[in-house]
Amino acid sequence: MSFKWKRLGENSxxxxxxxxxxxxxxxYPLLWMLRYxxxxxxxxxxxxxxxxxxxxxxxxxxxxxxxxxxTFVFAGGKLLLTLPLSLLLAVILNGKLRGxxxxxxxxxxxxxxxxxxxxxxxxxxxxxxxxxxNSLLMKLHLVSxxxxxxGPKHAMLxxxxxxxxxxxxxxxxxxxxxxxxxxxxxxESAAIDGANAGRRFLHxxxxxxxPVAQMVMMLAIIASxxxxxxxxxxxxxxPIGKTEVxxxxxxxxxxxxxxxxxxxxxxxxxxxxxxxxxxxxxxxxGLYFFLSRKMNKVY
Amino acid sequence: MRKKWLGLxxxxxxxxxxxxxGGNDSSDKSSTTNGKSDGSVAAPSADKGxxxxxxxxxxxxxxxxxxxxLINKFNDTNGDNIQVELTVMSExxxxxxxxxxxxxxxxxxxxxxxxxxxxxxxxxxxTPIDGxxxxxxxxxxxxxxxxxVNRFEGKVYSxxxxxxxxxxxxxKDIFAKAGIxxxxxxxxxxxxxxxxxxxxxxxxxIYGFALNFKNPKQAFDRSIREILSLSGYQGxxxxxxxxxxxxxxxxxxxxxxxxxxxxxxxxxxxETLDIDPLRAQFAAGKIGMYLSFSTExxxxxDQFPTDIKWAGTLAPTLDGQIKGTSxxxxxxxxxxxxxxxxxxxxxxxxxxxxxxDDVLKTYHEKGxxxxxxxxxxxxxxxxxxxxxxxxxxxxHDSLWPASPNVTPEGSNYADAFFKYMIAGGDSKxxxxxxNARYNAALSKAVEKGEITVTPNPGFDSSKxxxx
Numbered sequence: 001m002s003f004k005w006k007r008l009g010e011n012s013x014x015x016x017x018x019x020x021x022x023x024x025x026x027x028y029p030l031l032w033m034l035r036y037x038x039x040x041x042x043x044x045x046x047x048x049x050x051x052x053x054x055x056x057x058x059x060x061x062x063x064x065x066x067x068x069x070x071t072f073v074f075a076g077g078k079l080l081l082t083l084p085l086s087l088l089l090a091v092i093l094n095g096k097l098r099g100x101x102x103x104x105x106x107x108x109x110x111x112x113x114x115x116x117x118x119x120x121x122x123x124x125x126x127x128x129x130x131x132x133x134n135s136l137l138m139k140l141h142l143v144s145x146x147x148x149x150x151g152p153k154h155a156m157l158x159x160x161x162x163x164x165x166x167x168x169x170x171x172x173x174x175x176x177x178x179x180x181x182x183x184x185x186x187x188e189s190a191a192i193d194g195a196n197a198g199r200r201f202l203h204x205x206x207x208x209x210x211p212v213a214q215m216v217m218m219l220a221i222i223a224s225x226x227x228x229x230x231x232x233x234x235x236x237x238x239p240i241g242k243t244e245v246x247x248x249x250x251x252x253x254x255x256x257x258x259x260x261x262x263x264x265x266x267x268x269x270x271x272x273x274x275x276x277x278x279x280x281x282x283x284x285x286g287l288y289f290f291l292s293r294k295m296n297k298v299y
Numbered sequence: 300m301r302k303k304w305l306g307l308x309x310x311x312x313x314x315x316x317x318x319x320x321g322g323n324d325s326s327d328k329s330s331t332t333n334g335k336s337d338g339s340v341a342a343p344s345a346d347k348g349x350x351x352x353x354x355x356x357x358x359x360x361x362x363x364x365x366x367x368x369l370i371n372k373f374n375d376t377n378g379d380n381i382q383v384e385l386t387v388m389s390e391x392x393x394x395x396x397x398x399x400x401x402x403x404x405x406x407x408x409x410x411x412x413x414x415x416x417x418x419x420x421x422x423x424x425x426t427p428i429d430g431x432x433x434x435x436x437x438x439x440x441x442x443x444x445x446x447x448v449n450r451f452e453g454k455v456y457s458x459x460x461x462x463x464x465x466x467x468x469x470x471k472d473i474f475a476k477a478g479i480x481x482x483x484x485x486x487x488x489x490x491x492x493x494x495x496x497x498x499x500x501x502x503x504x505i506y507g508f509a510l511n512f513k514n515p516k517q518a519f520d521r522s523i524r525e526i527l528s529l530s531g532y533q534g535x536x537x538x539x540x541x542x543x544x545x546x547x548x549x550x551x552x553x554x555x556x557x558x559x560x561x562x563x564x565x566x567x568x569x570e571t572l573d574i575d576p577l578r579a580q581f582a583a584g585k586i587g588m589y590l591s592f593s594t595e596x597x598x599x600x601d602q603f604p605t606d607i608k609w610a611g612t613l614a615p616t617l618d619g620q621i622k623g624t625s626x627x628x629x630x631x632x633x634x635x636x637x638x639x640x641x642x643x644x645x646x647x648x649x650x651x652x653x654x655x656d657d658v659l660k661t662y663h664e665k666g667x668x669x670x671x672x673x674x675x676x677x678x679x680x681x682x683x684x685x686x687x688x689x690x691x692x693x694x695h696d697s698l699w700p701a702s703p704n705v706t707p708e709g710s711n712y713a714d715a716f717f718k719y720m721i722a723g724g725d726s727k728x729x730x731x732x733x734n735a736r737y738n739a740a741l742s743k744a745v746e747k748g749e750i751t752v753t754p755n756p757g758f759d760s761s762k763x764x765x766x
Contacts, residue, residue, distance in 0.1 A: 042706075044418065044421050044422040045421055045422075045749070048747065057708060061708070061709065062709065063709060063710055123571075127568050127571070127576070128567045128568035129504065129566055129567055129568045129580060129585070130504075130580075131568075146567060148567055148568060148570075150568060150570065150571040151567075151568070151570055151571075152570065152721065152722065155571070234571070235513070235571050236513050236514055236571075238512075238513060238514075238515075238570060238571060239512070239570035239571060239717075239721065240570075240714075240717060240718040240721060240722055241710075241714070241718070264704070264706045266706060
């Protein structure tokens, strides 16, 4: 056996575990879902082939399209607050700040804490009957009546704030890694040429950070469009569907929230909703890549 | 090179070994088994040869110490060398059962509830027990064999033990403070009482009414269901007489809930309230009344011990008249035998032991559930839990025939009516839309052969079990 073939055999063996895992946990479920979106299937019994019925139901399913709208509001709000805030924190912590490492750890902490735990804590902070936020606002005489933070009017704002709190540290760290890869001599020569801090940020930091920022923003967009975990714990999509986002709607179709009376799984329709949701997220990500293609040109 | 291959082969063998060990471990990490209180596991009797090992899975946690005790007694005393191992699941029981059956690691005996029995039967997980039933057992449980609850297509899969009654739970101290002598018997009285309580208590954060509206279906299925059945209508919107869905009576009840919301008598934030935070607020004396199951006395004994004076009483009705019976829910099933069990005879012997008079009687007396088997009710003393007296099965309680479970397109009745309750809309249009969607889903399910519906024009809601 030639050296080349031996090498190929070795390499294949190393790749085998990840190929098996990808095939079993990624490709197989995907093919399974692609099949069942053309079936009426409740998870047991006979799966009935229904052609494109699930997709025609999807087109007239007002709840799904409401959830798509809610997803855009949630993702838009989260991105608008998270990205500038995490970049700002990264720039501040990239300077020679006393206790910077400790602050980095503190800001990153929400990323490693369980989303469910964070969400339960935020529920107790924001609930209107004995939540801390209302107690504080009322003690400071800023409001006379408790604000219904989780009610129909404010629930979306509240879940966005919770999502921002959970995400800022993560993106801050990614921006920080990007900032630290910018050569210091660029700043030094700009300083010698008389550029102030603002000009250095605008003309060196931002352009040099562009490739990293492009990736960070892509990750943030995908995560925001797919995020539903904290919403599930805090409001379960309510009240009256005001915080029902696309992937939470999908989750409930596939794994109905248990109640005293049975609720059936809708594997067939859920697969169609899953496919449509993936197409929506994929299309937005693709559009973003197209619009941001110039960001990837490193100076 | 040879060393590299040897190393790789060893790694693969190790990985396969670890995976194999993992695969054989059928017990969930979050579950507990029937170790004795000192931590040791019930040992098989060594002198009788290889014992028959049975696995019993349940998701009941409230009674696990008592069940462990019963199983250890069975293991020590049965003359057939049967050893039962108990596994108490903490979460995702149905999914765990699905996985166990698809990987041939199914338990021999399963805890069945009304929410999962029909699904388990359809999936082929259960074996009928008709062949095992003795004449005595047929007499004892005969009146509690109900189609689509424990009997499917004429075959019996489980037997009844306990059921849950539903009641209005109210804080006696708050009612007295608001000058209300008796709990409401009509929905109008409930609205008026909730308003009075809120007027008197709002400054101290006390409100008249609350429900766990975070999941409207859970909230309404523990309240409106009972109000309707006691008022003479099926509680989930199904009309037994016509065999069709008709949400008109449901919409009448919603008007009163809407009024309470408009009056500001409902605890602020109830839109996102789960049942446990609600109970915590009730235990803290902040809620005048709510409706719930007979699990509440146990909750206020162990989970949220409270000093407030509270009681359970029959739910109010539409017009103050009792025209139907209060539906006993989650009743009719307890244990069932796996269709894949290699030891079905032994499993039945264990089931027979568990369905013995002594076990069922003590189960009721200890307050783990309210007995519904007539012969047990005759001999058992009242449960030892305070507050349970209001939940005991009385003349106005009964089982109802099962209503068909269908999944309509769009929002379910609870979400649609809850939206109307807090955001308004046209009640008649919402009701007509629900009727149309639910009946369309019903026709589809009937056409597919998933459900059979037989209209019963002579249905009498005061005797719902009469044919």
